Amino acid sequence: MNKQLAMVIDSSLCIDCKACTLACKIENNVPDGYWRNWVKRSEPDFTNPEWMNHRTPLHFQPGGCMHCEAPTCVQACPTGATYKDDAKDGAIKVDPKLCIGCGSCIPACPYGARYKHPTKNIVDKCDYCEKRRERGELPACVITCPTKARVFGDINDPNSDAALLLKKNQSIRITNKESDTKPNMYYLSATAPLNWPVKAKMPDAIQLWKLVGPLIWGVVGLNALGVLVMLGKQLLITDKEPDTDISRKETRRS
């Protein structure tokens, strides 16, 4: 079975220290004003009397690119610069040499996990710290987390920490009802907030392309067919031009 890297998160362990977001920013040189990962928080519910009984009404939820199984970002990319690397590790990656920064994938992500890098001019996002992994190290956010809320590994390997944690516990995936991208980020149940992913939006230009694409291929095909018909006619039927003078005489009308 192919490798499928995933993150299994016990958000109840998260204390909102945001060490993961800083570690990521430093490791990956993420520019000012942009983030590759995040910690979201639930809205405290003060109408619930429980909050007075020393129980925190807040829940923190670490996240990042969910490296989805059915990635809408990949569907939005015209060139395959954004792709799911199934041959290697199942992660969603950006080929920095092929990406021209058209940004089609950015609104196509329901999680807001992508941004256009202001100096590299290509789209940037979490790659599970590929360079660290090549050295045999864990992603920066995972290794930094003091409470070990983020657990990372190949969920298709039954002995990995992530697979074991997933097997032992009930888990959920956070999705938008209208665009379920089958994220590879699993939260051990009772996480919050849940309603924040937005509907994936294909850019208008890409939508138009998907619509008129077959039409353009059709026009090219029809012309090719026309050429073949003319060629066939030329090869099969002898068609000599009548002497113009005679044809003129014949059609001369009074």
Add this chain to the structure above:
Amino acid sequence: MTQTLIHRHTRLSIFMHWFNAGCWIFLLLTGLGLIRNDDLQPFPFWPTMLRTVFGGGGNLLLAHELIGITWAGGFLLYGIIRLKSDVFPFIRDIFTVDIRRDFLWLITKGIQMTLGYKLLGVVAEKFDFNPKIPDQGFYNIGQKIFAIPAVFGGMVIAASGIVMILSQTGNADTEWVQWAIVIHFITVGLVFAGLLIHVFMASIAAGEKPAFISMFTGTVPEDYARHHHKLWLDEFKKS
């Protein structure tokens, strides 16, 4: 049997023609290889194969961009140094239309190309018009109908390509770039559809061999010129 040869193309315009053809073939094939998306690419084997040949999508993109810039730059340079001698006359020529004559040419030539001379005679008899295909100038109206979208299409293709390159230097808004990509694809598709007819008419169609040869030698036999471009030949003889 020797024939008088009439000068039709300058050496530079012959060079530009084949420069254009070479660039087009390269750019069309590499451009097709840059489209890799389940919903947009009807021939998924092509991008896979080409990326293997070029050693990755990044190299493929770079090659497409370098040849694309060479193509656009080459035409810009040609346009500048031959503005008065080639560009203006060409533009004037392709936009000069004799509605009656050219309309009749389209009808008669169209019937002849598809049904043949015999049936053209029959149809002409029935609908009461002269089946003789009207005389044409340096370009016939069919060529003009393709030349106009080819010229403007070429400009749109170059401009949208430039927007995509500007995206990589951070000088183009993402929404512009997205539209540029789609417009690039649509324009190339439509011009290519016309190009198929151009290639057939110029290199395969019966009786067009002298035109094909003239794209190497620059000259056409007088008989050919009289038959295909009589108005131009008359003009040529006057001057």
